Amino acid sequence: MADQVARNMWVLFEPVHAVTYFAPEARAAFEAAGLRGFWRGYFAGRAAPLGRVESAPVIALFNSFAPQMVQRAIPDVWTRATPEEAIVARAEGATAALRTLAGSVDDRDVAEAADLAERAAGLARTSGRALGAANAALPPPTDPLARLWQATTTLREHRGDGHVAALVAAGLAGCLAVVLKAALENYPEIYGPARGWPEEDWAAARAALAARGYLADDGTPTAAGRAAYDEVEAVTDRLGGEVWQALGEAETARLAELLRPLARASSDAMPFPNPIGLPRP
Numbered sequence: 275m276a277d278q279v280a281r282n283m284w285v286l287f288e289p290v291h292a293v294t295y296f297a298p299e300a301r302a303a304f305e306a307a308g309l310r311g312f313w314r315g316y317f318a319g320r321a322a323p324l325g326r327v328e329s330a331p332v333i334a335l336f337n338s339f340a341p342q343m344v345q346r347a348i349p350d351v352w353t354r355a356t357p358e359e360a361i362v363a364r365a366e367g368a369t370a371a372l373r374t375l376a377g378s379v380d381d382r383d384v385a386e387a388a389d390l391a392e393r394a395a396g397l398a399r400t401s402g403r404a405l406g407a408a409n410a411a412l413p414p415p416t417d418p419l420a421r422l423w424q425a426t427t428t429l430r431e432h433r434g435d436g437h438v439a440a441l442v443a444a445g446l447a448g449c450l451a452v453v454l455k456a457a458l459e460n461y462p463e464i465y466g467p468a469r470g471w472p473e474e475d476w477a478a479a480r481a482a483l484a485a486r487g488y489l490a491d492d493g494t495p496t497a498a499g500r501a502a503y504d505e506v507e508a509v510t511d512r513l514g515g516e517v518w519q520a521l522g523e524a525e526t527a528r529l530a531e532l533l534r535p536l537a538r539a540s541s542d543a544m545p546f547p548n549p550i551g552l553p554r555p
Contacts, residue, residue: 277508279526280515284433285555286533287391287426289540292550293371294319294364294423297543303367308354315363317347320431322360323408326352335404337438338452343470361412369420375539376419385418387532390525391425397520398432402439406432422536429517436513440506453479454488454503457495461547468549 294300295316304315321332329348333341355363376384392414400407409428415421441451449471456465466476483489488499495503518526537555546554 276515276519277511279518280433280511281507283518283526283530284430284511284514285553286530286537287429288550288552289537289544289555290372290423290533291368291426291430292552293375293540293543294368294427296545297367297371297375299370299374300364300367303363303370304360307359307363309351309360309363310354313343313347314351314354317344318351318355318357318360319364320405321348321351322357322364323412324404325357331404335435335438337441337447338469340449340470340472340475342472365415365420365424368423369415369417371543372419372423372536372540375543376536377539379535379539381418383532384422384536387529387536388418388421388425390521390529390532391422391429393525394517394521394529395425395428395432398429398517400432403432403435406435432517433510433514437506437510440509440513443509444502444506446502446506449475449479450483451506454483454495454499455551457483457489457493458500458503459547459551464547464549 301312301315304310304319309315309318317332320336321327324331324335327348329341329345332348333339333344336344351360395410398406398410400410406428409424409431412424415424438447441447446454449469452465452469452471453462453476456462459465462476471479480489480493483499484491486498487496488502490496521529534555541552541554544552
């Protein structure tokens with residue numbers, strides 16, 4: 275039950291966070307800060323809470339991207355915008371996007387959702403979770419929509435850190451995870467280009483997964499492959515579920531109720547299917 279709650283909450287807070295990638299207001303804010311092109315804004319925006327990092331930590335923490343794709347963006351992005359400027363741009367862009375998407379959502383509901391999401395984010399244990407910890411350490415904004423976006427971002431990166439840990443523990447880091455997920459969802463055309471892996475790396479990962487019995491000779495997933503990835507997702511939910519157990523059943527249910535219309539509205543800015551693997555809320 276706790277794992278299912280964690281999964282349900284992810285489906286609700288992830289779209290609110292993800293406006294920073296897909297909404298035109300977010301793209302415009304990154305471009306105004308000097309980060310032209312989708313991937314400059316993406317890598318600078320996500321990595322900025324870590325400070326002026328080189329590419330190696332980002333390759334490790336983001337996990338699913340080809341190293342050369344990250345290296346094209348970082349550290350070059352820091353010559354175009356400082357981490358501090360990227361943090362301001364992502365907050366302003368996401369807040370503007372949510373203001374457009376929220377439409378008729380009551381301001382009092384937004385403020386209450388922000389309060390509850392901040393409380394949940396504050397309960398997230400960040401030991402071993404670098405991206406979650408870096409976002410949790412940022413000073414909270416004053417605008418309720420900005421507070422809500424920052425809190426969902428902390429929750430998202432906290433969960434993402436746990437997901438990477440689960441993949442590493444399962445021996446599915448890097449390209450292996452991307453290839454297996456693409457096979458399971460039958461969308462290699464989304465995950466391949468979006469994560470930048472060269473064809474030779476993709477083929478090597480397929481061969482390695484086949485050798486483990488996770489993929490058949492034609493590249494389709496086996497029962498063992500599905501079970502392995504299902505276990506990764508279960509561990510991810512288990513680790514993420516600690517937040518909601520700490521928040522309590524009543525407040526978690528209330529936050530879910532408040533997030534639902536915002537999640538549905540935010541999903542309108544997203545493509546489906548998408549490389550995040552997020553279903554419609």
